[in-house]
Amino acid sequence: MQHLLDQMNPQQREGVLQVDGPVLLLAGAGSGKTRVITHRIAYLIQERGVAADSILAVTFTNKAAKEMGERVDKLIGHTSLAKPLIATFHSLCVRILRRDIEAMRVNGIGLTKSFAIYDENDQQAVVKQALKRLGIDDKQLKPRVALGRISWAKNHMIDPQEYFLASANPLEEKIAHIFESYKKELFKNNALDFDDLLLEAVRLLKSSSEVRERYNRRYQYLLIDEYQDTNRPQYELMKLLAGTRGNVCVVGDEDQSIYSWRGADIKNILEFEKDFPETKVIRLEQNYRSTQNILEAAGAVVKNNVQRKGKELFTTREGGSMIGYYEAPDGENEALFIADRIQTYLREAGQKEDAPRCAVLYRTNSQSRLVEEALRRYQIQYHMVGGFSFYERAEVKDLLSYLKLVQNPRDSIALGRVVNSPARGIGKTTMETLERMALSTGLSTWDAIERAIQEQLLPARALTALAGFRRLILDARAMLGSEFAETLAADAAGEEAVDESVEFVGQEENASTEDENVDTSFDTSFNFGFDFGPSEEISTIAAENSVGSDSDVDTSFDAAAFNPFAASTQKHETRVSEIKADVVAKVETSTRVDGFRAPGDPATLPELIKFLNDRSGYIKTLETEGTPEAFSRIENLKELANAAQDAQERGETLATFLDHAALVSDVDQYNADARVTMMTLHAAKGLEFPLVFLCGMEEGLFPHSRTLQDPSGLEEERRLCYVGMTRAMDTLILTRARYRRRYGSDMPEASIASRFLEEVPSRLVEDLGSPSDTRSAWNSGREYGYGGGNKKWGSRRGNDDGYGSEKHYNYEDEDQSAIGPSSSSAAKPKSGLQFGIKANTGAEGSIDNIASFFGARGQKIDRPKLEVPDQKSATGIRNGSRVRHPKYGEGTVFRREGDGDDAKITVQFAQHGVKKLVEKFAQLERL
Numbered sequence: 059m060q061h062l063l064d065q066m067n068p069q070q071r072e073g074v075l076q077v078d079g080p081v082l083l084l085a086g087a088g089s090g091k092t093r094v095i096t097h098r099i100a101y102l103i104q105e106r107g108v109a110a111d112s113i114l115a116v117t118f119t120n121k122a123a124k125e126m127g128e129r130v131d132k133l134i135g136h137t138s139l140a141k142p143l144i145a146t147f148h149s150l151c152v153r154i155l156r157r158d159i160e161a162m163r164v165n166g167i168g169l170t171k172s173f174a175i176y177d178e179n180d181q182q183a184v185v186k187q188a189l190k191r192l193g194i195d196d197k198q199l200k201p202r203v204a205l206g207r208i209s210w211a212k213n214h215m216i217d218p219q220e221y222f223l224a225s226a227n228p229l230e231e232k233i234a235h236i237f238e239s240y241k242k243e244l245f246k247n248n249a250l251d252f253d254d255l256l257l258e259a260v261r262l263l264k265s266s267s268e269v270r271e272r273y274n275r276r277y278q279y280l281l282i283d284e285y286q287d288t289n290r291p292q293y294e295l296m297k298l299l300a301g302t303r304g305n306v307c308v309v310g311d312e313d314q315s316i317y318s319w320r321g322a323d324i325k326n327i328l329e330f331e332k333d334f335p336e337t338k339v340i341r342l343e344q345n346y347r348s349t350q351n352i353l354e355a356a357g358a359v360v361k362n363n364v365q366r367k368g369k370e371l372f373t374t375r376e377g378g379s380m381i382g383y384y385e386a387p388d389g390e391n392e393a394l395f396i397a398d399r400i401q402t403y404l405r406e407a408g409q410k411e412d413a414p415r416c417a418v419l420y421r422t423n424s425q426s427r428l429v430e431e432a433l434r435r436y437q438i439q440y441h442m443v444g445g446f447s448f449y450e451r452a453e454v455k456d457l458l459s460y461l462k463l464v465q466n467p468r469d470s471i472a473l474g475r476v477v478n479s480p481a482r483g484i485g486k487t488t489m490e491t492l493e494r495m496a497l498s499t500g501l502s503t504w505d506a507i508e509r510a511i512q513e514q515l516l517p518a519r520a521l522t523a524l525a526g527f528r529r530l531i532l533d534a535r536a537m538l539g540s541e542f543a544e545t546l547a548a549d550a551a552g553e554e555a556v557d558e559s560v561e562f563v564g565q566e567e568n569a570s571t572e573d574e575n576v577d578t579s580f581d582t583s584f585n586f587g588f589d590f591g592p593s594e595e596i597s598t599i600a601a602e603n604s605v606g607s608d609s610d611v612d613t614s615f616d617a618a619a620f621n622p623f624a625a626s627t628q629k630h631e632t633r634v635s636e637i638k639a640d641v642v643a644k645v646e647t648s649t650r651v652d653g654f655r656a657p658g659d660p661a662t663l664p665e666l667i668k669f670l671n672d673r674s675g676y677i678k679t680l681e682t683e684g685t686p687e688a689f690s691r692i693e694n695l696k697e698l699a700n701a702a703q704d705a706q707e708r709g710e711t712l713a714t715f716l717d718h719a720a721l722v723s724d725v726d727q728y729n730a731d732a733r734v735t736m737m738t739l740h741a742a743k744g745l746e747f748p749l750v751f752l753c754g755m756e757e758g759l760f761p762h763s764r765t766l767q768d769p770s771g772l773e774e775e776r777r778l779c780y781v782g783m784t785r786a787m788d789t790l791i792l793t794r795a796r797y798r799r800r801y802g803s804d805m806p807e808a809s810i811a812s813r814f815l816e817e818v819p820s821r822l823v824e825d826l827g828s829p830s831d832t833r834s835a836w837n838s839g840r841e842y843g844y845g846g847g848n849k850k851w852g853s854r855r856g857n858d859d860g861y862g863s864e865k866h867y868n869y870e871d872e873d874q875s876a877i878g879p880s881s882s883s884a885a886k887p888k889s890g891l892q893f894g895i896k897a898n899t900g901a902e903g904s905i906d907n908i909a910s911f912f913g914a915r916g917q918k919i920d921r922p923k924l925e926v927p928d929q930k931s932a933t934g935i936r937n938g939s940r941v942r943h944p945k946y947g948e949g950t951v952f953r954r955e956g957d958g959d960d961a962k963i964t965v966q967f968a969q970h971g972v973k974k975l976v977e978k979f980a981q982l983e984r985l
């Protein structure tokens with residue numbers, strides 16, 4: 059036991075040993091809470107003999123869960139086969155619901171275990187449909203706004219009726235209607251969004267005492283990390299899981315509560331003692347991470363908050379370097395400064411043979427672009443957390459939607475996404491008719507397709523295309539069936555494969571093939587040893603079906619029987635049993651060979667993906683497109699198959715694979731080995747780095763403009779600042795730009811120093827060579843204060859330099875698209891040129907150039923001119939041009955790089971987001 063408690067201070071020890079009853083562990087930044095949690099779990103297992111799998115620990119990110127699991131494993135020496143369950147709230151809820159959601163079904167109505175999980179794009183698609191149905195213009199009420207309100211309501215456990223009753227204006231009433239329609243649509247689609255995962259788990263545990271008691275018996279010890287960031291449903295879930303035993307330990311720090319926009323309620327931690335009167339409160343106040351200067355500076359900022367329990371952190375790491383401050387003339391210069399310092403840091407660390415790690419933290423993702431460009435100029439490799447993740451790429455989302463549909467055909471959003479992707483002749487009119495039909499009959503779109511085919515409700519051409527699509531999904535479903543051979547035979551003979559896990563009543567389509575012009579052929583270039591493609595393919599396929607098996611397998615199938623479009627002349631039942639017997643016999647005669655799946659066994663995940671890639675024609679279409687962009691998409695699709703292979707090796711099913719893809723969050727992308735990491739302040743929580751840059755310290759940017767009028771919002775921003783500052787172990791550098799370009803404006807606008815800068819005592823700050831008048835402000839040595847005519851933070855007064863009146867930025871969201879069309883590009887000369895940086899003759903952005911720039915401070919600085927030398931193509935397309943792409947539709951050119959055949963164009967498309975295209979191949983039409 060002793061070794062578990064070695065290297066622990068008395069409070070940490072208490073946190074480990076106090077395992078019975080409720081415990082509130084108030085753990086300051088860097089005070090070792092992760093250490094306490096892992097040791098507490100190890101102590102329970104090793105010293106108290108508690109069964110490992112009766113411990114449940116809930117963390118904030120998948121990554122934290124994984125790391126915690128590994129650390130516990132190490133501590134207990136891999137002695138126990140059973141493992142504690144360490145999960146995020148969302149993955150815990152998925153687990154509970156996948157197992158027990160059907161306990162909430164009444165008279166066969168309700169969601170099933172194969173429910174889909176909707177991400178933000180799916181949610182937006184549902185909201186757009188709702189807006190359309192309700193006749194609301196999506197320009198007047200943006201889907202994202204409506205979705206934000208719906209999510210807010212859910213996180214506060216308010217249903218559409220309550221929302222409607224509480225609505226104070228017509229807009230809120232509209233949102234209530236949208237909410238109602240959204241909820242119904244998800245239900246119809248057998249789908250849940252992220253918020254629902256929590257809400258439904260709570261509803262389940264409340265409504266079924268049998269289920270709740272089972273979980274209470276199962277999990278006897280409960281640990282919740284980051285408790286300050288729990289919202290109401292998470293809080294209720296915690297109480298339901300804690301049961302009457304109340305062996306619950308919550309760990310948190312009210313000063314690090316930064317998720318109120320997701321409904322997190324700081325009261326949960328502030329009032330834990332009221333909920334559990336027996337609570338033992340333990341405070342961890344010794345910080346092991348940061349130097350005294352950093353801790354003091356961060357403490358001085360957060361001290362200005364009212365909503366806190368109050369802790370005084372201390373450290374034995376006395377002194378340390380001062381907090382660095384750099385005030386740049388503009389955003390580009392700020393980024394160059396950061397890149398320059400990072401280069402120096404990496405070089406010095408390299409000489410000392412240290413493993414350097416540093417982070418650039420910013421308030422919103424859109425700030426990353428300039429820093430990225432600067433790091434590229436310095437040829438410094440970096441790892442960016444957030445932004446465009448693999449799972450958000452259009453082609454990956456498409457393939458995932460195919461998989462979702464295979465898993466849950468009722469998922470009309472997945473269906474809508476891929477029904478005509480790649481193009482297979484199912485047009486907008488067809489889909490609108492089907493959606494109307496679905497709406498008026500209450501059927502899902504999938505079932506509406508089925509009915510349309512049965513009753514021949516659409517033109518033959520459309521029906522044939524729909525039948526082909528439907529067949530593709532059914533075939534993929536059949537591949538997963540455990541009685542695959544039977545399904546295959548029955549299906550081929552025209553009998554529907556019925557999967558009991560999904561309630562849809564399928565029937566063989568009787569689409570006519572009258573329309574000679576319709577291409578019903580499938581792409582069979584990829585074979586798994588079976589196919590339902592056109593007749594001429596069958597004999598080859600059947601032959602391959604015997605991979606590594608009997609050579610005497612009869613390959614002379616009646617090809618016509620496998621063609622869904624061929625009319626059968628025989629009586630249906632006879633045909634079914636004949637084919638069943640035939641296929642089953644073939645499967646039985648084949649012998650299993652190691653490493654090969656026997657025919658008739660369910661397909662593996664990678665096989666399913668390859669099947670969909672090929673049979674859907676997706677890869678073929680991209681190959682035909684032939685652009686570098688298309689080839690990189692093909693690579694992504696292959697990478698998805700690799701991810702599926704990994705998942706398969708971990709024993710994951712299609713459902714768990716999809717759950718995993720749905721639950722991957724930005725933060726999970728963090729790579730602890732990266733030397734330079736860029737991420738938002740939110741994503742940085744829980745991490746630590748020897749060197750940290752906190753950039754964009756400007757009013758309106760940080761604190762964010764949204765919060766300027768809202769005292770509690772401002773307190774949260776301040777906590778975010780505290781979180782950012784306390785990530786630093788040895789060195790913390792704060793930066794700001796005096797002028798910054800905001801969305802859509804030609805000219806950069808003057809900024810005001812963030813009030814958080816002013817809350818840092820000046821005796822702890824060192825100016826790092828900010829050019830121009832900023833220095834004199836710093837050197838005067840007075841304490842800076844916010845407002846009151848104190849001019850110490852450089853040019854707080856925007857018009858001091860003749861730039862017009864003082865303005866706040868208005869960054870409306872975290873959208874990468876909030877970068878103006880006239881923003882700079884890597885190809886243009888940097889603004890530094892106007893500030894005295896020598897033109898780049900040697901290595902771009904080399905240290906000499908930057909040094910000469912810093913050497914130039916004190917010189918008169920002209921108004922920063924950041925206009926981009928506007929590159930224009932032969933077609934006249936330039937930055938800011940409106941264009942149309944044959945596939946992505948309309949968009950705005952955001953950047954143009956290079957010339958001639960090499961010219962690349964980055965376009966922000968309304969529907970498909972940002973795409974980088976090779977101009978030569980892009981077929982862009984100028985609008």
Ligand SMILES: Nc1ncnc2c1ncn2[C@@H]1O[C@H](COP(=O)(O)OP(=O)(O)OP(=O)(O)O)[C@@H](O)[C@H]1O
Nearest residue numbers: 065066067087088089090091092093346347744745
């Ligand atoms: N008793 C201890 N002795 C020495 N180092 C410690 C001790 N406890 C924790 N540490 C170290 O202090 C650092 C911070 O610990 P940890 O990451 O567990 O803090 P935390 O409370 O989770 O921080 P935060 O809430 O700020 O993310 C780690 O590097 C950890 O190894």
